[in-house]
Amino acid sequence: MTEALRNFIGGQWHAGASEIENRNPSDLSDLIGRYAQADRDQAETAIAAARQAAEAWAVSGLETRYKALMAIGEELIARSAELGEQLSREEGKPRAEGIGEVIRSGQFFTYYAAEALRQIGDSADSVRPGIEIDVRREPMGVVAVISPWNFPMATAAWKIAPALAFGNAVIWKPANVTPASAWALAEVISRQDGLPAGAFNLVMGSGGAVGQSLIESPDIDAVTFTGSLEVGRRIAQACAQNLTKVQLEMGSKNALVVTDDADLDVAVAAALNGAFGGSGQKCTASSRLIAHRAVRDVFVEKLTAGMQALKVGHALAEDTQMGPVVDAGQLDGNLAYLDLARSEGATHVWGGERLTRDTEGYYMSPALFVDTGNDMRVNREEMFAPIACVIEAGDYDEALAIANDTEFGLTAGIVTKSLARATHFRRNVKTGCVMVNLPTAGTDYHVPFGGRGNSSLGSREQGRYAVEFYTQVKTAYIAAGAP
Numbered sequence: 001m002t003e004a005l006r007n008f009i010g011g012q013w014h015a016g017a018s019e020i021e022n023r024n025p026s027d028l029s030d031l032i033g034r035y036a037q038a039d040r041d042q043a044e045t046a047i048a049a050a051r052q053a054a055e056a057w058a059v060s061g062l063e064t065r066y067k068a069l070m071a072i073g074e075e076l077i078a079r080s081a082e083l084g085e086q087l088s089r090e091e092g093k094p095r096a097e098g099i100g101e102v103i104r105s106g107q108f109f110t111y112y113a114a115e116a117l118r119q120i121g122d123s124a125d126s127v128r129p130g131i132e133i134d135v136r137r138e139p140m141g142v143v144a145v146i147s148p149w150n151f152p153m154a155t156a157a158w159k160i161a162p163a164l165a166f167g168n169a170v171i172w173k174p175a176n177v178t179p180a181s182a183w184a185l186a187e188v189i190s191r192q193d194g195l196p197a198g199a200f201n202l203v204m205g206s207g208g209a210v211g212q213s214l215i216e217s218p219d220i221d222a223v224t225f226t227g228s229l230e231v232g233r234r235i236a237q238a239c240a241q242n243l244t245k246v247q248l249e250m251g252s253k254n255a256l257v258v259t260d261d262a263d264l265d266v267a268v269a270a271a272l273n274g275a276f277g278g279s280g281q282k283c284t285a286s287s288r289l290i291a292h293r294a295v296r297d298v299f300v301e302k303l304t305a306g307m308q309a310l311k312v313g314h315a316l317a318e319d320t321q322m323g324p325v326v327d328a329g330q331l332d333g334n335l336a337y338l339d340l341a342r343s344e345g346a347t348h349v350w351g352g353e354r355l356t357r358d359t360e361g362y363y364m365s366p367a368l369f370v371d372t373g374n375d376m377r378v379n380r381e382e383m384f385a386p387i388a389c390v391i392e393a394g395d396y397d398e399a400l401a402i403a404n405d406t407e408f409g410l411t412a413g414i415v416t417k418s419l420a421r422a423t424h425f426r427r428n429v430k431t432g433c434v435m436v437n438l439p440t441a442g443t444d445y446h447v448p449f450g451g452r453g454n455s456s457l458g459s460r461e462q463g464r465y466a467v468e469f470y471t472q473v474k475t476a477y478i479a480a481g482a483p
């Protein structure tokens with residue numbers, strides 16, 4: 001039996017209190033590996049190691065940070081074919097998307113390598129003559145990173161890279177469903193000589209044990225999380241006890257509006273990508289398709305044809321466009337949502353079949369419903385599934401009102417040829433990101449990412465905006481005295 005891959009704590013590789021197996025959702029006979037599981041004691045050891053390393057890393061020098069981050073980013077990009085294949089093997093997204101995710105992860109590191117050098121604060125004269133003011137940013141200290149399985153490397157990279165760039169020590173608890181990608185990224189980081197022991201720690205383990213230890217600890221200065229609303233709420237409550245700085249990126253129920261003047265080929269391409277890319281397992285997925293009454297039928301007809309042409313199969317097969325869903329729990333949940341949609345009165349158009357392939361895996365076809373109301377649970381809850389529901393709207397104003405009628409607010413999209421409508425939508429939709437004639441999913445790494453409502457809490461992630469979360473501001477007053 002292969003030895004379990006270990007956790008990285010205080011600069012050393014440590015066996016866990018227990019182990020888990022990781023299997024390929026495209027082929028359940030394929031054992032990817034065995035991975036250590038930290039317990040609460042090991043989480044405490046990691047916190048102590050990070051505490052100790054934080055001071056050294058904070059004064060490590062900007063070029064040390066630049067070089068470490070650049071080396072990590074360049075290695076990820078150089079090894080994207082190998083690591084991307086492994087990512088697809090464990091998460092189930094098609095190979096090209098797995099490779100793309102690894103490249104993107106590398107880009108977060110190279111981008112924040114450069115940001116490490118942009119440590120330029122503000123200076124001002126005091127209102128009191130003879131006194132100068134220096135405003136500078138300092139690291140938070142120890143940052144806990146808790147990440148999900150759907151982008152097992154990129155989500156972590158967009159948190160770890162800025163945390164390290166701005167001089168913080170990191171403790172990373174990745175999702176247990178996708179430990180191979182986490183371990184691979186941690187292994188690359190572990191080889192950077194410039195990082196003092198303990199400045200970066202990997203603690204694979206369950207959310208209930210390791211995650212809970214991190215969020216309850218008074219020795220953690222900031223917690224950044226991406227995942228479900230339910231766990232996000234729990235984290236916010238735990239952080240409130242210690243007044244720990246917290247940033248939460250959670251679910252959504254993103255709407256794609258198709259107006260009566262839309263180019264329907266653009267609309268169908270956006271819906272196919274947005275609703276079914278990554279098997280719908282994206283917080284930016286377009287699960288609500290709001291179509292104007294005049295174009296609804298043609299849009300549904302073309303979208304259905306596009307769905308029927310999508311190749312569902314093994315994530316590593318050359319022609320696969322949609323892989324399996326990530327695990328049995330996710331598949332069962334998706335099938336239950338199909339039953340719910342029917343019981344709520346939605347009309348099933350196509351898909352949602354459990355599929356068999358040459359290998360045993362969690363395959364299903366993408367599913368589409370029409371005649372759905374925005375008050376139905378399938379239009380209110382994040383399904384994280386390759387299931388889309390069409391909601392009919394009588395005019396643009398109604399479509400916008402439906403788009404905004406949700407507890408979430410991560411992304412929204414509009415497909416229209418009208419500049420006036422596109423502009424109005426951009427300004428009036430209540431989301432953190434908005435797309436015009438593009439899928440709701442698919443964002444860049446150099447600009448802010450985040451949502452409103454119950455999709456997000458705290459300051460924005462990514463781009464220069466990340467500095468807000470990973471640093472704290474100090475205002476110094478200096479009386480120079482007489483020369």
Ligand code: NDP
Binds near residue numbers: 210
């Ligand atoms: P979770 O929110 O359950 O998990 C996300 C991360 O939080 C994982 O690392 C998990 O650990 C950890 N975690 C779980 N419980 C705790 C806790 N008490 N304290 C600290 N950390 C904890 O998401 P899932 O992965 O289970 O997915 C469930 C649903 O969440 C999806 O169906 C989807 O709706 C949503 N989701 C949204 C994402 C997004 O990008 N917005 C991403 C992923 C999921 P572990 O899993 O190892 O136990």
